[in-house]
Amino acid sequence: MTALLATAGGALASVDQDYLLQARQMQALSLAVHIPLVCFGIAFPAMVLFCEWRYLRTGDTLFRVLARRWSKVMLALFAVGVVTGTILSFEFGLLWPAFMANFANVFGLGFTLEGFSFFIEAIFIGIYVYGWDRLPPRLHFLSGIPVAIAGVTGSLFVISVNGWMNHPGGFTLQEGRAVNEHPWSALFGNSFFWHEFAHMYFAGYIVAGFLVAGAYAWAFLRGRWGRYERTALTVALSAAAIAAPLQVVIGDWAAREVASAQPTKLAALEGLGQTTQGAPEHLLGWYNGHDVVYGIEIPRLLSLLAFHDPNATVQGLNAVPISDQPPVNVVRFSFQTMVGIGTLLALIGVVYLYIRLRHRRLPGSPWFYRAVVLAGPLSVIALWAGWTTTEVGRQPWIIYHVMRTTDAVTEARGIPVGYGTLIVVYLALAAGVAWLLRRFSRVPLEGDQDGYRDG
Amino acid sequence: MAIGMAEIPMAFILAGLAAYTVLAGADFGAGLWTLLAGGGPASRAKIRDHARHAMGPVWEANHVWLIFVLVVCWTAYPVVFGSIMSTLAIPVFLAAVGIILRGASYALRGQLEAARGQHPIENVFALSSILTPFALGTVVGAIASGRVPVGNAAGDPVTSWLNPTSVVIGGLAVATGGYLAAVYLAADAHRLGERTLEVDFRARALGSGLCAGGLALAALAVVRSDAAALFHGLTSDGGIAAVGVSAAAGLTTLFLVWRRRFGPARASAALAVAAIVAGWALAQRPRVLPGLTIDQAAASRSSLLATIIAVACGAILLVPSLLLLFRLVLRGHLDPAAAPGATVPAAPHAPRKRQTHLLAAFAAATFLVGTGATVLADAGWARALGVICLFACALSTFALVTAEPDPSREAMPPRNRG
Structure with a gap:
C-alpha cells in the first residue's frame, strides 16, 4: 500500500518535458517572489x-x-x-x-x-x-x-x-x-547546510539593507536630506555595507563545500567539460558542450579557489552521463551574475565604510547615491541568481543522486493554466506592493514639527 | 480503540484544523461582512472599518494554523498529502489564489484610509474571503466522501471536489465563518462601547447562526444520499456525540447572543464549529483515504516521534505567546482607539563616549581571524570559529558606523547646492 504512489509514479514516469519545465518555472516564480x-x-x-x-x-x-x-x-x-x-x-x-x-x-x-x-x-x-x-x-x-x-x-x-x-x-x-x-x-x-544558511543570512542584510537605503539615496538625489533621511540611510546602508564584503568570504566557503559535495554542480558553475588538473577559471563566455568559448581564461585559478592548490584535479562534466548534467549555461550565467554583482556591492560597501569611518561623514558624491539606488534591485538580481545557481545546478535531481525531478512532478493536468494565472496574480501583487511602498514614503513624518528634516 | 502513536500527529492536525476553522474562519467571515455591509442600523463604512480593525493584530497568526496543518500532514502522513494535493489540485490552487488576493488586498486596504480606488480592493478582499473557505471546504468534502484515492493524481480532477458533499461543505465553511465573525464582531463592538455596531452585528449573528444551523442540517441530508459511509459515521458512536455537542453549542450561542452575553458566546460559537471538525474525524476513523488506514499512512516511528517532540516543544513557546496575544486583543490593549500615555519621551541626553579605538581594534582583529579561519581552515571547529568571528566583526563594525556622525561635515544634496 505505502509503495502505491511510487509505483503509480513509476508506471507513468515519462512526463512530457515541457510540462516538467512549466512546473519548475512555476515553482521558481513563486520562490523568486518569496525570497526577497x-x-x-x-x-x-x-x-x-x-x-x-x-x-x-x-x-x-x-x-x-x-x-x-x-x-x-x-x-x-x-x-x-x-x-x-x-x-x-x-x-x-x-x-x-x-x-x-x-x-x-x-x-x-x-x-x-x-x-x-x-x-x-x-x-x-x-x-x-x-x-x-x-x-x-x-x-x-x-x-x-x-x-x-x-x-x-x-x-x-x-x-x-x-x-x-x-x-x-x-x-x-x-x-x-x-x-x-x-x-x-x-x-x-x-554538513552541507551551515554554509547555505550563513550565505542566506548575509544576503538578507545585503538585500534588505540596500533596498531600504536606496529609498533614502533617492531622497538625497531629489534634494530631501534632513537628519531623518541621513539617519535612516546610515542604519540601512551600514547593515548592507558590512554584510556585502563579508559575503565574499562566506561565498568562498560555500563554493568549496560545493566543490567537495557536488562536483558536477561545480563543473557546471565553471563550464569545465573535461576533468582537468590545474583547472583554469573562465570569466564570461559560453559553454558549447565541451568547453567555454569567448571567455577570459585565468590559468589554474579554479583549482586554487576550489581546493587551495593550483595543481588540484577538478572533476569535469564528462565524469557523469549527459542525462545527469544540469543545464550548464543557465547555471554558469547565474553564478557569474551573482559573483559579478556581489563584487560590485562589496565595493560599494567598502567605499561607504571607508568614508564613514575615515572622514566621519556620509559620502558626498551624487554618483555614490546613484550607485546605492541601483544596488537595491541589483542585490535582488544577485539573490535570484544565487538561488538559480544552487537549484538549477542540482538538476536533473530534486534530491541529489536520489530522486529525479521528472519522477517527482504531478500527474495532474492543467499546469499551464495554473502557471498563467499565477503570473497574472503575482504581477498584480508586485504592482500593489510597489504602490504601497510609494504611499508609505509619502506619509508625512510624525516628527516633522520637531525639525528632523532640517537637522 | 486506544490512541496509537500513528494517531497523535493526526490529533495535532485536527486541533490545528479546528483552530484554523474557528480563528481564520472568523477572519474570512469578517471579509464576508464587508461585502454585505449594508442594511443594518450602522453605516456601511463603519461596518467595514470595524470588521477590518478587529482582525488587524491577529490575522497573520490565525493564518499560520493552515501552514501548521499542511506541514504536520506531509511530515507524518506523506502519502496522504501527495494524494490529496495531486487529485485536488484545482480547489487547492483556487484556495491559494484566494489567499494571495486576500492577504495582498488586506495589506493594501490598511494603507488606504481615504484614498481613491479602495472599492475595487475592498471587493477583491471580500470575494477572496468567500472563495478561499469555499475551496478549502470542497477539499474537506472530497476527502470525507472518499473521493481521493491513493496515488499521484489518481482521482477525478473535477468530480472529486465538484459534488454534492463538497459543495455543501464549502457552503457551510463560508456560513460558519460569517456566523463566527458576527459573534466576535458583536463582542468587540460591545467592548468598544459602539452601541449601533453591537446591535447591528448581534442581528447578523442571530441571522447567520440560523443560516449556518440550517445549512448544517441540509448538509446531513446531502451526505446521507451522497456519502453513505460518512453519514453512518456521523450518526453512530463518537460521531453523533460530536454532532450533538455542535448543535447544543450552536443553540446556546444563539441564546447567549440574544441575551447579549458576548464573552461566553465567543467560546460556545467556537465550540460549535470545532465540534464539527471532531465529528468528521470520528466519523472517518480509522480510514484516512479509501483503503488506507491511519496506521498504513503514517511515516515510520522515528519521524512520528520527531514530529511529536517538535510539536510539544513548539507548543511550550506557542501557547503562552498565543495567550498573550489574545489577552492583549480581548482586553483592548491593541485597539486603534486605545489611549496613548505610555510614552513620555525623555529629554535627549548626549550619547555616551565610546571606546571607539578599542572597538575598531576588535573589529579589525575579528575580521582577520574570521577571514583566515573561514578561508584557510579545513577543520569544522576552526571554520565555525571563523564564521563566529565574522559575525562579531559585523556587529562591532555596525556599532562603529552607526555612531552619531559629525553634522558639520555632512554633504549637501545636489538640489540644495544651488
Missing part, C-alpha cells in the same frame, strides 16, 4: 529594533519615529510574505506530490519547526506593530525580539531542508521511497 521577502524577515526586524533600542538608550525621538515608520513597512511586507510562503507550501504538494509522498517523512520536520517560527513571528509582529503607544516602552521593545529571532530561525529550518535536498542522508532507499529515516540527523547533522 525572506530577506526582509531576516534583517528588517533587527534594523527596526536597533532604532528603537537607540531611542530607549538616548531618548532621541528621531529613532522612535524611524522605528515606527519602518515597523509598518515591516508588517506589510510580512503579510505579503505570509501569503507567498503559503503558496510555496501548497505548491510542494500541487507540483511535486511524489517527492512529498516518498520523502517528506525525512525532511518534513524542518517545516514543522519552521511552522512554529512562523507562528511566533506572526504573533509578536502583531503585538509589536499594534502595540506602539499602547505598551510600556521597554515591554514594547521586548515584544519585537521574538520577531527578529523567529525570522532567522524560520529561514534556518527551511534552508536545512534545502541542504538535505542537495546533500541527502539519514534514510534508507526502498522502492523509491525513504524508510528507516532519522529526521534530526538528516537535517541538522548535515
